[in-house]
Amino acid sequence: MAFGKTGIDWRSTVAAVWRSNRHYLKPIVNVDLVDPESLLGIEEQKNAIYKNTENFLRGKASNHVLLWGARGVGKSSLIKAVLTRYHVYGLRMIQIPRDDLHLLQDITDDLHDNQHKFIVFCDDLSFDDGQCDHRQLKGMMEGNLEKPPANILIYATSNRRYLMSNTGVTANLTGKCDEAQDERLSLADRFGLTLNFAPMDEAVYLQIVDRLFKGRGIDPNTLHEEALRFATERGDKSGRIARQFYNHSMI
Known part of the structure; x- marks a missing residue:
């Protein structure tokens, strides 16, 4: 039996991915459930995201999370490990490509009243000059007339702390930031929990x-x-x- 317009029974499906070409949310049958114990050297980050996720599941105050820093050190794997650890407690995850963020609110509209808690996972979140997709994400996190859904959080990874090129960051720090760069900094500020990943020793x-x-x-x-x-x-x-x-x- 299908539940809601997504056609997904979230009681038996723990994760789904948005397919751009076919324009639908695909249930993931073979989920990459990363073993949390396999992630070494990031204990502080693990503890912080676990605490935030547990608060989310308990209906307590919790934040959108940005994991940023060095490549290949476990940012994406840690988000997958969160699903491994908490899907038995009702956590569900939806991965949406960066290029489809303008559809985010439409994709999640049918989830607001669902009994499950959802993390929207966006991997490698960054924006180059001229891109405006971040505005839809910003609006959903905070800033719309409609109250943000209590059962949805955004967990994103990026190599960039401020989600833009080094040129954009330098321009902002020197007072030469244009409107688009300022919008991206405003989006970065909406991640209440930011976790830095240093290069691996x-x-x-x-x-x-x-x-x-x-x-x-x-x-x-x-x-x-x-x-x-x-x-x-x-x-x-x-x-x-x-x-x-x-x-x-x-x-």
Whole structure:
């Protein structure tokens, strides 16, 4: 039986993704439920987003969340881990591409009276000059005549703290910010919880490598040397690079 115009039974569906070409909300059958224990080196961020999510589920004061910072260190994975941890308590998640944010309010209109709590997940949220899609997101979070829905929060990731290029940030700080840049700063301010992710250090990188190769019987020194060489070739150390190293080694 379908519930609401989305045609999704949220009692048995824990996540859905907006499909732009077909213009519909697709239930996800094979959800990527990331194990929270697999995320290393970000305990402070994990605790903060868990507390916010628990408050949300309990009907207490909670905030929209922006996870920003270095690439490949677990921002998107942490949001997936939130779903892993809390979907049994009624949490549901909808992923909407950045380019379809202008449809956000239409997509979520049918969810306001749903018994479940929903997190709208937007990955890699940033805007270049001339883009205006952020205005719809800003309006839903705060600023419309209509009161924001109590059962919907926005969790977004970005490499940029202020959701715009470094040029835009510099212009704002020097007093040369144009109207579009000011709008994007206003959007960033609407995320009541902002979590910074610093570049991953070598020790955490190697801990992730050890976890991935656990039980493989590989000499630790040799493994670490190869893992560090692999990371140096790619110019970065991160959880993403560690998984790529593992996949490369298994070929």
